Amino acid sequence: MAATAHFSTKDRILGAAEELFAQFGFSGTSLRQVTSRADVNIAAVNYHFGSKENLVNEVFRRRMDEMSAHRLSALKAALEKHPGELEPILAAFVEPALAIAQDRHGGAAFVRVVARAYAEKNDSLRKFLSDHYGHVLRDFAKAIAACVPGLSKEELYWRLDFLAGALTYAMADFGLIKRPSGTAEKAHRERAARELIRFAAAAFNS
């Protein structure tokens, strides 16, 4: 695969799916659109991915791996450069998520699938998430606990849940706040991150 400049059938499907999911949403994209854009036969999807749902999961896994890596390296940097400070830890959690969410290339599809993973209570998907990315949350919980020693473990986890909810909501751009048409997407995202970090810092410190 490194020996050729051509993309494989599988990669072309992934790329086309990612673009179309971002533009039209998950259920708004048909496999026929995907395979037409990728210039492959309709049956190739089921050959390479088994099902449409699994194709979505594969698109999702790519982003999640990337986001988790960014979160962990940002956490490491935050602990080294700002030991004992809460906000840099929260920034390490929030910023990679919002960056991925607003990435042009498939970010919107990623957001949709993240939320689905929870909403569907799909146990195998939940297990996949917990198995592959649970250690990330645990690292953040430990780092936050060290900054806010008065917090019980139960309260800590409740608040992490609330932060995750607010973050997911912000990622999906679901709320009242709409980006003013004059504002660049990047500036809007940075504003969202800054606001959420301050919000969460105040809440964790209470």
Next chain:
Amino acid sequence: MAATAHFSTKDRILGAAEELFAQFGFSGTSLRQVTSRADVNIAAVNYHFGSKENLVNEVFRRRMDEMSAHRLSALKAALEKHPGELEPILAAFVEPALAIAQDRHGGAAFVRVVARAYAEKNDSLRKFLSDHYGHVLRDFAKAIAACVPGLSKEELYWRLDFLAGALTYAMADFGLIKRPSGTAEKAHRERAARELIRFAAAAFNS
């Protein structure tokens, strides 16, 4: 309609749709499932609702109207009984959502429908919500602004969005926190509401 104990075709479709959407999601539920459960003809949906999308909106509207009315009357009571206090206002926002979530007659279904809308990032549904219930959020924003005079309007709206995200997440039981098997569902939800109100109060007061 008040003259008879029978439910109309339209109401039977709405009830069946709410239950099925909660269980299988929007795109996971076919109109044939809905009409089969409601014991009406498949074409009745398009006759009464025009489209599947509009049926989704109507399912939402029934519950949202109820929840919004509860929120507004609770807000009024909070402002009269506890003028100048933030936490009663937040409780007026959070607790009706809790109440709906606990309602025997489809309330749990409603919460899951909201969660799914959020997960699937259904744009038309989102616009519908914003058009019809934006004024409720605006009333809360005004009440909160009076309690936290230092907050800019923009910051206020960001924080309301974060609160809404955390609330949606928590009410749908999305997060890490799992209800211990010995705990009653009602007690668990009341714990969630209490934690969230404290969390949000700290965040708004920062």
Next chain:
DNA sequence: GTCTATACGCTGATAGAC
């Protein structure tokens, strides 16, 4: 192993008879 042609049982939607 990869890929294609083809078809099956569904879907949401609509037109027109009653």
Next chain:
DNA sequence: GTCTATCAGCGTATAGAC
């Protein structure tokens, strides 16, 4: 208002070519 009939498009499955 409600029904039947029918439509194009959907995700999926499989047989078989290379």
